[in-house]
Amino acid sequence: MRLIDLSSPVDAEFWEPDPVTHEVLSAAEGARHMASEMKEHFGLDFPLDTLPGGEFLTMDTLTLTTHTGTHVDAPSHYGTASYGRARHIDEMPLDWFCRPGIVVDVRDAGTGTIGADRLKEEFGRLGRTPDPLDIVLLHTGASAYVGTPRYFTEFAGLDGPAVHYLLDLGVRVIGTDAFSLDAPFTYVIDQYRRTQDPAVLWPAHFAGRDREYCQIERLANLDALPSPYGFQVTCFPVKVARAGAGWTRAVATLDD
Structure with a gap:
């Protein structure tokens, strides 16, 4: 069995919006x-x-915040849910966080949002669509900038339809090597200024107000995986009572 660390560190020497x-x-x-x-x-x-x-x-x-380093966002992080009470990180089912993984390579997307069509295109290229409860990992390339201001401003995130597409497939945990599953804050604000459309405001997170799912943010080492699937992801969140997120040491397990 081979283990690959998919986690970025908590480091007080890193540049962070909320310093450690x-x-x-x-x-x-x-x-x-x-x-x-x-x-x-x-x-x-x-x-x-x-x-x-x-x-x-x-x-x-x-x-530090519970959103420092590699962490899992709980449904309660997204705000008031339309489907009932949003669960906290200590209430999530453990079997969500030990599942087969599949990597979506979107390193060529630049800074901005990725739609459902791009995900479908990538799954078609791989010849495989995620099964229910598979963990989908976005490889944006942003982890190359971890510890610097660029890490927070240069990456791609998902739009709302892309999140709903994955949830329709039965996915309940979506990960990214970027700071956020949404596009960078600066990009989101620029889009809103240009369009005045509330739908451009953090659509990946706000999708979680309508449907229950978790995000893993700030992953690393996705390029160390030898193939885009055929491995297990283990990412149990720390059991922080009544919290909207919990840190995790995310690891990929491969058969030798």
Whole structure:
């Protein structure tokens, strides 16, 4: 069995619209912190030289959104649903997130939106249409820019009919190596200014108000997959209670 990591990292040194802070408590600082806690809660003066090298344990404290790094968006992220209560990430069925995958190569699409016809064309080229509950992964090429401002402004996303087309096939998890399953924010706003049509405003996300599905955003290494299908995707989201998204370590599994 071969494993391919499809995840981008959480890195406080990356450029992010919502910057990540990462504070590290060293092993020596951890010892002093533990001794302070022992004194406060148990009245015990704990000599640091009791510990090997005067060290205890390190600790990392991060401040970030659930949309940093590779993550899964829950239906509740999209807003009020027309079909009933939209579920949070901790309520989603696990079997959605361990399924066969199929990659759609749209690296030539540039910056903008991709319609259903382009997806059908690609599936025709592959000679395969996704089965129900297959995980569809968009290979936009955007992961080459991860950590830089370009990552947030240069990629292609799906329009509303494209999302509904995949949902009609029974797909319930759609992934992308880009920052968003929608086109970049700057592109969306320019389209709205030009057309004054509300339908151009984040159609991929807002499709989730009418039908239940999840997105995996900020994938990576899709070009490391040896073929566009014939592999399993595992992308269980972290069980964050009542949250609209959860981080995931997405991995492709292939038979050797």
